[in-house]
Amino acid sequence: MNALSQPAKWERFFWPVVATGLLLALWYYSVRWTGTKVFPSPREVEKGLAELLRHHVLWNDIIDSLRRVAVGFGLAVLVGIPLGLTLGWYPAANQVVNPTMQILRPISPIAWIPVAIIFFGVGDNAAIFLIFLGAFFPIVVACINGVANVPSVYRRAGRNFGLTPPQLLGRVLFPAALPQILVGLRIALGIAWLVVVAAEMIAVDSGLGFLIIDSRNSGKRYDLVVAAILLIGAIGLILDVAFRRLETLRSVRWGFRHES
Amino acid sequence: MSSMQPIAAPLPFTLKTKLSVDRVSMVFERDGNRTEVLNNINLEVGDGEFVCLLGPSGCGKTTLLNAMAGFLSPTSGEIKVDGEAVRRPNPRRIFVFQERGVFPWLTVEGNIGFGLSKVTKAEREQRIAYYVKMVGLQGFEKTYPQELSGGMKQRLEVARALAVNPDMLLLDEPFGALDSITRLVMRGELLRIWEAERKTVIFVTHDIDEAVQLADRVVVMSARPASIRQIVNIDIAHPRDISAPRYLELRDGIFQQIGLAHKV
Numbered sequence: 001m002n003a004l005s006q007p008a009k010w011e012r013f014f015w016p017v018v019a020t021g022l023l024l025a026l027w028y029y030s031v032r033w034t035g036t037k038v039f040p041s042p043r044e045v046e047k048g049l050a051e052l053l054r055h056h057v058l059w060n061d062i063i064d065s066l067r068r069v070a071v072g073f074g075l076a077v078l079v080g081i082p083l084g085l086t087l088g089w090y091p092a093a094n095q096v097v098n099p100t101m102q103i104l105r106p107i108s109p110i111a112w113i114p115v116a117i118i119f120f121g122v123g124d125n126a127a128i129f130l131i132f133l134g135a136f137f138p139i140v141v142a143c144i145n146g147v148a149n150v151p152s153v154y155r156r157a158g159r160n161f162g163l164t165p166p167q168l169l170g171r172v173l174f175p176a177a178l179p180q181i182l183v184g185l186r187i188a189l190g191i192a193w194l195v196v197v198a199a200e201m202i203a204v205d206s207g208l209g210f211l212i213i214d215s216r217n218s219g220k221r222y223d224l225v226v227a228a229i230l231l232i233g234a235i236g237l238i239l240d241v242a243f244r245r246l247e248t249l250r251s252v253r254w255g256f257r258h259e260s
Numbered sequence: 261m262s263s264m265q266p267i268a269a270p271l272p273f274t275l276k277t278k279l280s281v282d283r284v285s286m287v288f289e290r291d292g293n294r295t296e297v298l299n300n301i302n303l304e305v306g307d308g309e310f311v312c313l314l315g316p317s318g319c320g321k322t323t324l325l326n327a328m329a330g331f332l333s334p335t336s337g338e339i340k341v342d343g344e345a346v347r348r349p350n351p352r353r354i355f356v357f358q359e360r361g362v363f364p365w366l367t368v369e370g371n372i373g374f375g376l377s378k379v380t381k382a383e384r385e386q387r388i389a390y391y392v393k394m395v396g397l398q399g400f401e402k403t404y405p406q407e408l409s410g411g412m413k414q415r416l417e418v419a420r421a422l423a424v425n426p427d428m429l430l431l432d433e434p435f436g437a438l439d440s441i442t443r444l445v446m447r448g449e450l451l452r453i454w455e456a457e458r459k460t461v462i463f464v465t466h467d468i469d470e471a472v473q474l475a476d477r478v479v480v481m482s483a484r485p486a487s488i489r490q491i492v493n494i495d496i497a498h499p500r501d502i503s504a505p506r507y508l509e510l511r512d513g514i515f516q517q518i519g520l521a522h523k524v
């Protein structure tokens with residue numbers, strides 16, 4: 001087999017499974033050899049997961065986390081896309097807002113937790129606010145860059161066909177920038193999923209983040225902590241994979257490189 | 261050589277003036293640098309005429325075309341279409357870019373119908389079908405440009421332009437990115453379409469053969485700042501025999517004018 005040939009189909013599944021198996025084995029034997037009483041083995045984590053499922057708490061936590069992400073991310077999309085498109089459209093306005101945004105952008109949403117609690121109290125809204133903050137900036141920035149990078153041929157062609165400025169925005173600039181906007185949305189969704197866990201550890205009493213902190217506090221159930229961690233990873237992956245399917249829509253495919 | 265008078269050839273007799281360029285000069289200023297791009301251009305183009313603007317790369321012929329389209333305004337002088345000064349782009353005169361100008365997020369149908377939002381749905385569909393056929397893209401109606409060849413994209417862009425029924429087409433080196441065989445085919449296609457629709461065509465090129473094969477008149481431009489060196493009437497009927505003595509005479513005359521005769 002040379003470096004250029006595609007791996008066979010079974011190999012593409014086989015080797016990742018082997019790697020995962022090896023990691024699980026490493027985990028298992030590390031726990032055994034060190035004789036730790038605190039950190040759980042894979043087997044205990046599996047039991048913990050089954051226990052959570054049996055008591056029907058897990059689904060509620062998953063749904064609560066997903067709901068918060070949906071609302072926070074959705075608001076960021078609703079506010080961020082029109083704002084980003086407008087700022088990309090009027091470079092003068094962008095110059096006014098840009099310095100402020102560049103300062104706010106690198107701040108971790110976690111830093112806003114105390115502020116969120118002052119504004120919204122302990123509860124759903126504080127968590128949603130934090131998710132919104134985390135998702136908002138990548139979306140706005142992707143829209144600004146997306147519109148700014150639209151080749152001038154498209155703008156000129158649009159104007160040539162007699163489009164008014166709002167039509168130009170809707171029929172040329174938005175679809176032309178959409179691939180780049182989708183990339184921004186995907187990054188934002190990933191951040192939203194990171195932030196929800198942190199927010200739930202502090203601001204609310206349900207969700208996967210709360211499950212982690214609650215399992216630790218109520219009896220040091222590290223089997224449940226690790227189970228929740230793995231679950232968070234799996235759901236994050238599913239969200240990302242699902243979102244990437246949007247990139248294969250025919251009207252945006254031109255903007256992405258796909259192996260055929 | 262009899263055909264190479266050093267004066268601008270007058271408009272061929274009977275044609276009504278469609279476009280007039282009157283003492284147009286253009287100066288760009290950037291970072292304190294003044295670049296003179298166009299220097300006192302005077303030109304009249306008749307209704308239904310096919311005119312090639314020919315000049316070396318970077319000489320300013322595209323700038324002139326952009327000014328004709330209304331994307332740029334001249335620093336001095338005036339461009340008029342049907343006696344009215346050009347101030348902004350207008351669907352009556354459509355600019356055709358190199359193949360990159362088609363919208364990649366729309367299908368062939370979507371691209372051709374792009375400028376047709378004001379007509380009824382039935383007419384829109386009928387016009388799309390008509391121009392799909394005219395440029396030979398039947399069977400590709402639902403295809404996205406990404407999946408089309410360079411020549412097909414270029415034909416698509418011409419179809420999109422024709423669909424809004426403009427009076428003028430302004431083509432900016434439209435076949436420049438195509439391979440030489442496709443380019444020859446496309447020239448034939450463009451002439452066929454022009455003969456069917458009789459639009460006024462302004463065609464920018466740096467290819468001398470292309471200009472002499474296509475145009476009624478070739479406007480030979482100098483290097484920057486561009487001025488008109490000469491306007492050559494190509495008095496050969498279509499289809500043109502590109503090995504005929506008259507063709508070679510006209511072509512060699514232009515080569516000589518540009519200073520490249522027998523150099524290669």
